Amino acid sequence: MKNTRIPVLDKGFVELIDHMGDDHTIVSAARVSYLQESKGDEKDRSLVKYMLAHGHMSPFEHVIFQFRIKAPVVVWWQLVRHRTFSFNLQSGRYTAFDDNEYYTPSRWRIQSKSNKQASELGQFAERINLDGQERSIQDIYKSVFEFCFEIYEELLRNNVAKEQARLILPFASLYYTGYVTADLRNLLHFIDLRSSQEAQYEIKVYAEAMESIIKEICPWAYKSWKEIKCAS
Amino acid sequence: MKNTRIPVLDKGFVELIDHMGDDHTIVSAARVSYLQESKGDEKDRSLVKYMLAHGHMSPFEHVIFQFRIKAPVVVWWQLVRHRTFSFNLQSGRYTAFDDNEYYTPSRWRIQSKSNKQASELGQFAERINLDGQERSIQDIYKSVFEFCFEIYEELLRNNVAKEQARLILPFASLYYTGYVTADLRNLLHFIDLRSSQEAQYEIKVYAEAMESIIKEICPWAYKSWKEIKCAS
Amino acid sequence: MKNTRIPVLDKGFVELIDHMGDDHTIVSAARVSYLQESKGDEKDRSLVKYMLAHGHMSPFEHVIFQFRIKAPVVVWWQLVRHRTFSFNLQSGRYTAFDDNEYYTPSRWRIQSKSNKQASELGQFAERINLDGQERSIQDIYKSVFEFCFEIYEELLRNNVAKEQARLILPFASLYYTGYVTADLRNLLHFIDLRSSQEAQYEIKVYAEAMESIIKEICPWAYKSWKEIKCAS
Amino acid sequence: MKNTRIPVLDKGFVELIDHMGDDHTIVSAARVSYLQESKGDEKDRSLVKYMLAHGHMSPFEHVIFQFRIKAPVVVWWQLVRHRTFSFNLQSGRYTAFDDNEYYTPSRWRIQSKSNKQASELGQFAERINLDGQERSIQDIYKSVFEFCFEIYEELLRNNVAKEQARLILPFASLYYTGYVTADLRNLLHFIDLRSSQEAQYEIKVYAEAMESIIKEICPWAYKSWKEIKCAS
Numbered sequence: 001m002k003n004t005r006i007p008v009l010d011k012g013f014v015e016l017i018d019h020m021g022d023d024h025t026i027v028s029a030a031r032v033s034y035l036q037e038s039k040g041d042e043k044d045r046s047l048v049k050y051m052l053a054h055g056h057m058s059p060f061e062h063v064i065f066q067f068r069i070k071a072p073v074v075v076w077w078q079l080v081r082h083r084t085f086s087f088n089l090q091s092g093r094y095t096a097f098d099d100n101e102y103y104t105p106s107r108w109r110i111q112s113k114s115n116k117q118a119s120e121l122g123q124f125a126e127r128i129n130l131d132g133q134e135r136s137i138q139d140i141y142k143s144v145f146e147f148c149f150e151i152y153e154e155l156l157r158n159n160v161a162k163e164q165a166r167l168i169l170p171f172a173s174l175y176y177t178g179y180v181t182a183d184l185r186n187l188l189h190f191i192d193l194r195s196s197q198e199a200q201y202e203i204k205v206y207a208e209a210m211e212s213i214i215k216e217i218c219p220w221a222y223k224s225w226k227e228i229k230c231a232s
Numbered sequence: 233m234k235n236t237r238i239p240v241l242d243k244g245f246v247e248l249i250d251h252m253g254d255d256h257t258i259v260s261a262a263r264v265s266y267l268q269e270s271k272g273d274e275k276d277r278s279l280v281k282y283m284l285a286h287g288h289m290s291p292f293e294h295v296i297f298q299f300r301i302k303a304p305v306v307v308w309w310q311l312v313r314h315r316t317f318s319f320n321l322q323s324g325r326y327t328a329f330d331d332n333e334y335y336t337p338s339r340w341r342i343q344s345k346s347n348k349q350a351s352e353l354g355q356f357a358e359r360i361n362l363d364g365q366e367r368s369i370q371d372i373y374k375s376v377f378e379f380c381f382e383i384y385e386e387l388l389r390n391n392v393a394k395e396q397a398r399l400i401l402p403f404a405s406l407y408y409t410g411y412v413t414a415d416l417r418n419l420l421h422f423i424d425l426r427s428s429q430e431a432q433y434e435i436k437v438y439a440e441a442m443e444s445i446i447k448e449i450c451p452w453a454y455k456s457w458k459e460i461k462c463a464s
Numbered sequence: 465m466k467n468t469r470i471p472v473l474d475k476g477f478v479e480l481i482d483h484m485g486d487d488h489t490i491v492s493a494a495r496v497s498y499l500q501e502s503k504g505d506e507k508d509r510s511l512v513k514y515m516l517a518h519g520h521m522s523p524f525e526h527v528i529f530q531f532r533i534k535a536p537v538v539v540w541w542q543l544v545r546h547r548t549f550s551f552n553l554q555s556g557r558y559t560a561f562d563d564n565e566y567y568t569p570s571r572w573r574i575q576s577k578s579n580k581q582a583s584e585l586g587q588f589a590e591r592i593n594l595d596g597q598e599r600s601i602q603d604i605y606k607s608v609f610e611f612c613f614e615i616y617e618e619l620l621r622n623n624v625a626k627e628q629a630r631l632i633l634p635f636a637s638l639y640y641t642g643y644v645t646a647d648l649r650n651l652l653h654f655i656d657l658r659s660s661q662e663a664q665y666e667i668k669v670y671a672e673a674m675e676s677i678i679k680e681i682c683p684w685a686y687k688s689w690k691e692i693k694c695a696s
Numbered sequence: 697m698k699n700t701r702i703p704v705l706d707k708g709f710v711e712l713i714d715h716m717g718d719d720h721t722i723v724s725a726a727r728v729s730y731l732q733e734s735k736g737d738e739k740d741r742s743l744v745k746y747m748l749a750h751g752h753m754s755p756f757e758h759v760i761f762q763f764r765i766k767a768p769v770v771v772w773w774q775l776v777r778h779r780t781f782s783f784n785l786q787s788g789r790y791t792a793f794d795d796n797e798y799y800t801p802s803r804w805r806i807q808s809k810s811n812k813q814a815s816e817l818g819q820f821a822e823r824i825n826l827d828g829q830e831r832s833i834q835d836i837y838k839s840v841f842e843f844c845f846e847i848y849e850e851l852l853r854n855n856v857a858k859e860q861a862r863l864i865l866p867f868a869s870l871y872y873t874g875y876v877t878a879d880l881r882n883l884l885h886f887i888d889l890r891s892s893q894e895a896q897y898e899i900k901v902y903a904e905a906m907e908s909i910i911k912e913i914c915p916w917a918y919k920s921w922k923e924i925k926c927a928s
Contacts, residue, residue: 017724018716018717018721019716020714020715020716020760020762020877021714021762025713025714025762028713028875029784029875030784032764032784032785032786032873032874032875033581033784033785033786033787033790033791034580034786034787034790034791035786035791035873058782058783058784059784061782061877062762062782062784062875062877064716064760064877066716066717066721066758068728072399073309073403074395074398074399074403077305077309080312080313081312081319083315083316084315086754086757086758086879087313087754088725088726088728088729088754088755088758089728089729090728090729090730090731091349091729091730093349093350093432094348094349094729094730095729095730095731103399105396105399108387108392108393108396109392109393109395109396110391110392110393111388111391111392111393111394112393116326116498117323117325117326117394117395117497118325118393118395119393119395119396120393125387125390125391125392128386128387128389128390128392129386129390130382130383130386137387137392140383140400141399141400144379144380144383144400147376147379148376148380148402150362151362151372151376154360154361154362155340155357155360155369156343157360158357158360158361159342159343159357160340160341160342160343160357160360160369161340161341161342161343161344161350161351161352162343162349163306163341163349163350163351163432163434164337164340164341164351166306166404167304167306167335167337167373167402167404167405168372168373168376168402168405169402169404170380170399170400170401170402170403171305171306171402171403171404171405172398172399172401172403173399173400173403177728177731178728179724179725179728179758181757181758181760181879183782183877200325200395202395249489249492250484250485250489251484252482252483252484252528252530253482253530257482257530260481260643261552261643262552264532264552264553264554264641264642264643265552265553265554265555265558265559265813266554266555266558266559266812267554267559267641290550290551290552291552293550293645294530294550294552294643294645296484296528296645298484298485298489298526300496318522318525318526318647319522320493320494320496320497320522320523320526321496321497322496322497322498322499323497323498326497326498327497327498327499348730349729409496409499410496411492411493411496411526413525413526413528413647415550415645536863537773537867538859538862538863538867541769541773544776544777545776545783547779547780548779551777555813557813557814557896558812558813567863569860569863572851572856572857572860573856573857573859573860574855574856574857575852575855575856575857575858576857580790581787581789581790581858581859582789582857582859583857583859583860584857589851589854589855589856592850592851592853592854592856593850593854594846594847594850601851601856604847604864605863605864608843608844608847608864611840611843612840612844612866614826615826615836615840618824618825618826619804619821619824619833620807621824622821622824622825623806623807623821624804624805624806624807624821624824624833625804625805625806625807625808625814625815625816626807626813627770627805627813627814627815627896627898628801628804628805628815630770630868631768631770631799631801631837631866631868631869632836632837632840632866632869633866633868634844634863634864634865634866634867635769635770635866635867635868635869636862636863636865636867637863637864637867664789664859666859
């Protein structure tokens, strides 16, 4: 599982760099309350489910994942709000942005009617009128980036500070690469929130990639969490 | 002090919404270790300085500030990385951006020669060549926003979801309004980092505004912190 | 409400020292996502309930309470595990313990049959056999403290370090006084856990005292939280 | 290094259960700001030192250690105050205490004259007067535990709840076993505080055991941290 990159969106990825612990770690941490450890697979597995079902989440903090993630700022913008995670990110003050390192949605979603902050499922826009002409959104999008990157690069050539030149770029679309370290308790909470119907598609697919990694490393915890989630 | 807006940058502000505690709160929290409280102003003041000088910072966690802040995303992008703070922010998924709610730098700083991630002090660019023409950066900047907002608004009129339409905007410059609640210990740490020479000017001025509020509410802590900072 | 001490157990208390914000703070923080504030009491109240019911808890972090608490170590031992709280406590390394500042249970609970870590409801022990004699637990308890405090005080008279002399005392029963600062989000979570049937009686009564303070300061949030809790 | 128990005090230990990452992890996390990784041992090592010397500590959060620790409550009482650590501990509500699982100091330290909360270096008490008789502190200590455990066990035989019966024991001396997971940034901070002259001997020796493990796993970070510490 380590060092396999799961592709996400058009140019992003989630890569498991390292992890500490697995299902057995949860069991040992839980059973330390009465100074015991494993009682065999069947009982251990039940215990993991019991802990999840009753919200006894502290034993899940001893299982840790380190990811390398490449995602557009619009995703990081939501990701960095998870304050128990540890982050180190590429710096736009330090490193110039590359003119093809931005996210292009494969489809343009329609605003949801029922939920003011979300998109409608399965409905898309393709063309809009601009300056009296009907044009594809994809073409317009591309031309915005070409226009903005041309200026950005000219600003850099004129020695304008990178920390300021980036103000001119469609920042939310730029890909940033970074490290994220998080424990299983808080990762499951993150996935709960960010794989929900309310979540923005762009972060949902990152949550799903992390979910698939957790499924491999902690199959007991994953299966129970999924069952509890589906039952509720 | 409450409900006074300190203007920051061209359209931003820092406003103290509420606070809990002051210098005396620090003293009481510190002296609970031996079940005492105030010993008079002079001794109390010395105690505050002693705690700061020796890194005994836990008593400073009981003094809390709630701010309402309006700042460009480039500032929030750094602000939200302070993981002990509590945040609630305007949502670009929920609320459409207004075409004049973006930050225009008054000056374009030159990249620092010695520090790869910072700007040179007191050196500015004004004009660059674009398409064979010398033009003012300010004019170009304005035209980028006009161009991008025209498309953004057309996308919204065509019912493209706000969460996706924003990908086309120069996101880092957009003003977001939000609430930030933080304790004095972590605020002083924030100001230490973000008012340093290495910090980006745009966040520095927000750190300074918060500093001026702390100075009013906790004059003893502020003065000692400043003295210790200057001496080191 | 401020500076009123709610008596808890035989010699303890919970005292509200200060607080920041109330129900309206939650509303403002929640509505900043679309740049609005109050919409009148009825709608505001519904919003608070909606946030609680859907687990949108970040707006509750801007309401802060500072308590002064006097509780036996057995209570603090559980209290300090709430890692989002800020603490400053009396120091047993610094301050000698007073020979009547310990907790005496009014009743001795029977071990639960169904729950290995809890007590049976409403069943108590009063007398046990010791050295062939039937004696009241209260009398034995008192004599243990007299015996241990006599040695503790003799150790101090002989200049043994306080940090070590305390090893001889029935530490879990000693009253410690301290400050606790916590936000409403994490306080409600604390009360959820510590006022449950599973919780130890000694901490439950502290959770209830804090609950009664929250009820006064944030009646909307409190009522909704209670309704949701009872419905689930 | 894994699964080796370092003995601490008379019956305690620190055992490295697992760890994630090492010096190279710090380097990768630091260099992601400009999208690079290793530049060879010499430069990588310098970078680690530079980060430590300038307080750029976020890259150290991606190196994680999980310990199994057996320590008296007086040590845990201080350890659990480190709120970034994850803990799972033996439960005195769940598990009866064993009558020989308590800490006996090898020496009884004298109260410091200059520091109200610490012990004098290298000065010890051995005998005190009790009931008109000169007796060794060790003998008295032992008899207190025999006396208290006799009552404790009688309470349990009479079915008094374990959560309450423990009130009668010299709780601070009882050994508890637990898991502690912490990142390198916060571990170094912990060791800074708890291996200082001001720290209580009993926790100092645990901090030293953790230090010796860090030294093995992260020799670059350790050496630099030590040099910077000694120079200041």
